[in-house]
Amino acid sequence: MRRIIVKTIEIISSKSIAHRALICNYLSGGEYKVIYNEKSQDIDATEKCLKALTLNKKELYCGESGSTFRFLLPLLAALGREGEFYTEGRLPSRPLSPLYEELLSHGCTLSPQGEVPFKIKGQLEGGEYNLKGNVSSQYVSGLLMALPLLKKSSTLNIKGPLESEGYVNLTIKVLENYGIEIKREKFGFYIEGNQRFIAPGDYFVEGDWSNAAFWLVAGAMLEEGIYCKGLNLNSLQGDRKIIEILKDFGVEIKLMTDGVVIKRKSLEATTIDASQIPDLIPAVALLASRAKGTTVIKNAARLRLKESDRLKSISNVLGILGVEVEELKDGLEIAGSKKPLKGGEVNSHGDHRIAMMAAIASIESAEKVKILNSKAVEKSYPSFFEKLKELDLDKNVERG
Structure with missing residues (x-):
């Protein structure tokens, strides 16, 4: 075996x-x-x-x-x-x-x-x-x-x-x-x-649950999974809620003393209230594109006031990659599919979380994903693309 x-x-x-x-x-x-x-x-x-x-x-x-x-x-x-x-x-x-x-x-x-x-x-x-x-x-x-x-x-x-x-x-x-x-x-x-x-x-300073969300979502796409170390399971960071959200999608989760192990499993669509966790939505939206059924993200109007209009940016990037997305006034509806994502050229819109979402999306892409303004990640995670390479997950990413 x-x-x-x-x-x-x-x-x-x-x-x-x-x-x-x-x-x-x-x-x-x-x-x-x-x-x-x-x-x-x-x-x-x-x-x-x-x-x-x-x-x-x-x-x-x-x-x-x-x-x-x-x-x-x-x-x-x-x-x-x-x-x-x-x-x-x-x-x-x-x-x-x-x-x-x-x-x-x-x-x-x-x-x-x-x-x-x-x-x-x-x-x-x-x-x-x-x-x-x-x-x-x-x-x-x-x-x-x-x-x-x-x-x-x-x-x-x-x-x-x-x-x-x-x-x-x-x-x-x-x-x-x-x-x-x-x-x-x-x-x-x-x-x-x-x-x-x-x-x-x-x-x-303890580990960052907001940025960890992208690796956790990556783990949900991989057969071997990902072990995210350096996370406080009792943290007061609101974005620790990513664990509950992953469970709602049906992801396989193993909690460790200093982190979380995430592995691929059949995903089911769910409904997400973004009011308390706006920074998680780019990662969650990508995961929703891989789930069976239509995921609804609501109470997300404040995402329009981030580094970019994040609802529009998410819809734009995922749409280019072949995801069926409907942009709502205060949220998104995302129809999931098991089909590989398309490749293509996408723009981070100067938004660090959109750049990271696009990079992780390349794991599920049949062709290369070119990310314009990929340097946006330096706002919160300068070593992001280095880590992507260390994990051998950069094969379908091209930085622009």
């Missing part, structure tokens, strides 16, 4: 946790290190901005990192620092309301939305803050990291269900690790003022 050897990959450290830990470490005095196994463009942006603040510079270069911009904006206000944010790509045009209005009404002067550089000055004041739950969770996280620094205590009220709540839970956990207490209330959070950030020592 032929022995099948499982492919193994060490997962990149969590970008979401690294952003938060770097900021908290800076606020604690920067005596200790934040340790991760790979630096993406986004993490590099946060590191350089924090170094600029240490050197009392006001010019902050965020690149296309939404987390860097949206986390540091209220932080500068809380510190009473003047700043100029330089942003690139779609980031200047991505929504900043209602965080924008909350900062204006609590002591800050801001540039018009969309302006580059985006300037801020003034001293943020404690008090009552109000955000809708269906806006970017980065606004919530940014305020939760900034408000403990103010003299006056604050409340942060959330109107309606909080989408991407896992990312907010992650923020609260990292803040707790650095000695900050956030009290949950019925309609939001209470943040005591005059708190002090205290580092627990060097901070080791």
Whole structure:
């Protein structure tokens, strides 16, 4: 009997946790290190901005990192620092309301939305803050990291269900690790003022479930499967939900002490609610194209405001590869098939997750898949194509 050897990959450290830990470490005095196994463009942006603040510079270069911009904006206000944010790509045009209005009404002067550089000055004041739950969770996280620094205590009220709540839970956990207490209330959070950030020592960043999703989906396409190492099975990362989603599709899953083994199995279509896991949708959409029946992805309107209009980008790329996709106002309907995908030339639309989706799709392609603007992966996963080659899964990929 032929022995099948499982492919193994060490997962990149969590970008979401690294952003938060770097900021908290800076606020604690920067005596200790934040340790991760790979630096993406986004993490590099946060590191350089924090170094600029240490050197009392006001010019902050965020690149296309939404987390860097949206986390540091209220932080500068809380510190009473003047700043100029330089942003690139779609980031200047991505929504900043209602965080924008909350900062204006609590002591800050801001540039018009969309302006580059985006300037801020003034001293943020404690008090009552109000955000809708269906806006970017980065606004919530940014305020939760900034408000403990103010003299006056604050409340942060959330109107309606909080989408991407896992990312907010992650923020609260990292803040707790650095000695900050956030009290949950019925309609939001209470943040005591005059708190002090205290580092627990060097901070080791766990594996990234968002990026691991692409390898997990790859494993579901391979007879030998893939072992994704370096994942915390008890993580607060919301994208850990990929395990439940894979189970819904019928994927064979084996949980290990430090990761997950995924193997190919007959897949069945399912329904996916994207409201809490928007970053998983490119990987999930690809898996849906391999499942029997029609998969429905709903509550995904916020994907239109990512690095690209992700609903349109997913529909475009999968369509070129021969998948029957219907783009809905707030989601997708994807008709699965066991037939090999077509090859062809696709565009990442400058979106790192679309580039990774297309690359993993090539595993199931009868011909080569050429990915234009494949360098987009450097935003979150610079070594992605190297890992693809190490796993011997790059035979049908051509980078453009």
